[in-house]
Amino acid sequence: MTVPDLVRQLERENEAFWNGLPPEDRSWYQEGMTLPQLMEVHKIRCNNEIGAAEAAYFLLKTVPDQDLKTQLASQVEDEVKHFRLLAQRVKDLGGDPVDYEPTPAWLAFFGDPARLFNYDPLEVAAGFQLTAEGLSNARHVSEAVSFAGVLGDGETERIYREVIRPDELTHVQFGRLVILRLATTPERLQTARDACAKARDYMVRVVKEFRQRVYP
């Protein structure tokens, strides 16, 4: 099996895991949620964007190729743009985007992704880019569009649909490119696979901790 085939296999494993989870283990959103609860989701998700910027910045500093560095630099810019757009949305709805108490799993995953993934660019690319960004793209963005739309928050729905979703597709692609560049042995591919599993575990923990607080 070629390395690109193996990367696709990792993505299929991520998808299969996610599809097997009940909504309460994977979704920021809940049927019947209120507008204040939706604002709590906007808050955590705009803070998640800073974590994504940290992960991309770490990769930018550590990958060997100039072309990858320029792509990752554009991702850092995108994530900051996402933060600003969502933070403004929280303010427009009457909230404070930085009035957010991080939970333990959130701090480990979004607070310092390079540390969680052992300062290894391959692990960060597999765990954060391929897994977190990939699943976010497949699930969370679609849910953001539908739940914000239902609650009449059309501007947030537009931000996710027109800006965040197209950007996130490119970020997942950057993750694939880093893995293809760095997973050069069977052992390193296994390292990438283990990082995907670790990311999935943390994503579930982060969502569960969030939901316990917002949907008691």
Ligand SMILES: [Fe+2]
């Ligand atoms: Fe983002």
Ligand SMILES: [Fe+2]
């Ligand atoms: Fe991203």
